[in-house]
Amino acid sequence: MTTQAPADICAGGTPRDAGAPEYLLRLFVTGQTPRSTLALENIRKICEQHLSGRYRLEVVDIYQEPQMASEAQIIAAPTVVKILPEPLRRIIGDLSDVNKVLRALDLKPQAAGCS
């Protein structure tokens, strides 16, 4: 429900005007499909838990901005692209497997999951 506007959404925790954040993530969703909504919830949760204050999350709805899908080489949906830090990574799916997401973000998986 949060991705009404196609415009980028800054998730909480972004340091205001404090230069570039350490992590730049862009989530590509397809409207408000359950999978997209779930992915957005999941990535928000993960970011808050592991990257609080160090990240910036942008959300792009490729139904609204289809040319973005081509520009960002999106095949699957939903997809989170880790733009910073390099190297670039794409995490596809509803992000329900947290450990895989963490691995792709170069973060240490937590043994006990996240809740």
Added chain:
Amino acid sequence: MGSTRSGKTAPTVDSNPNQREQLPKTPTGIEGFDLITFGGLPKGRPSLVCGGPGCGKTLFALTYLVNGATMYDEPGVLMTFEEKADEVAANAASLGFDIAGLSAQKKIAVDYVRVERSEIEESGDFDLEGLFVRIDYAIKTVNAKRIVLDTLEALFSGLKNTAILRAELRRLFAWLKERGVTAVITAERGDGQLTRHGMEEYVSDCVILLDVVAYEQIITRRLRVVKYRGSAHGTNEYPFLIDDQGISVLPITAAGLAHKIVDGVVSSGVPTLDDMLDIGGFFRGSSVLFSGGSGTGKTTFASSFAAAAAQRGEKCLYFAFEESPEQIVRNMLSIGLDLQKHVDSGLLRFSASRPSTYGYEMHLARMNRDMDNFHPDVVIVDPLSAFRGSISEIHNTLMRMVDMLKSRGVTAVFTRLTSTQELHSGMDQGISSLIDAWVLLADLEVAGRRTRGVYLMKARGMSHSNQVRQYVMTKRGLRVIEGAFEGREEQSFPTIPLAKASNIRTAAKPKKRPTASRR
């Protein structure tokens, strides 16, 4: 054979396939291909083009797309998974396709889909909406009627979850059908199945198999329509050709022996040779072979035939496999035959190439295309003996060549170099069955002199002289000397003017047997 229909989906089949409404087709514009598929690819449905590496899948697909945009006013989308957009443009440029220009005119949209395994992590359920959105966007950009997905299978290397992938592919093809775009999907040939990832499961309307074989360093490309649901199609392996003019497929038409008979008689250009045949020449649309040893004037006879055709106002296509056209034109001037004026008038056209440059299939394909462009009445193939290889293969090539010519009603003249030893070898017998008239040119030794004799080995459908006649090549042309060769005419050399019977030398010699001995 052609129409593979599953029983339940075909309630309207009636007994006469011609009465049945034809499946709508989308022409590819690929020469020959539209012919063997009776119109092209199934309209609004996906077709699969599969084959090993380097067999021309991408070029086939590109040609289909570019032809659509340029010839049929059907814009197209290229989703390329393996080559970047600029690489595709560069490759296409080698075929004379201006992808960049067509993109600028909004006739073609290219989207390069990069699938990089190392970048991708899968976490939870996903779908391929990203790809769908891109395809949809590209289709809308140019209002596409055609789409090429080259090579969709690249997805398999990037995505681990093949269960999702397969379900999504199924959805993709259903979606493409729904949109009514005519899709070409390329796929790599797999072991024991058509494609490596079983794409044929999803694309079942039309499957085309490309294949490339190398034999004695000569490459032959072949195309086969494996399946075409709801449509008849040629089932053979057809050779196809990729060169600077794009792709063309050579349909070895099901001509068989059902050639149309063209009436009429054509002159060989040597009146005295025509006289040996009781109809005064050769049948139009027949195939004539001039065979003989080296220096017996095979090319001269063939050239006379060509010149005679042009003289009659007919078009003649001369396939020269040993000499360059310039050389032939120059040499024929020495017997007073001016070929150049016929070349200038556009009635005579040469097509020269070394036989070893291409495989047999390629030659057939090229000849076919040249004939399509020129519509000749007479075709000269000089010489046949330039084709080398196994007897069965040559025989097969000739058979198809003859079929190709006959189905067009073209009068064909072949020359063939034969050495005396192989005169009656299997090869010649093989050729004999294919041709209608066989003129044998021979070096004869008569009374210690070398001279030339011509005789008709066979001439189907007409009675003909059984005599061996002497012929001479003079500045005024070829001339067969009338009457049985009796060794009277000794001066058979080009430099000496035509001999009179009352020659001094004749007196010196006793008369020989009425027919010449051949050794």
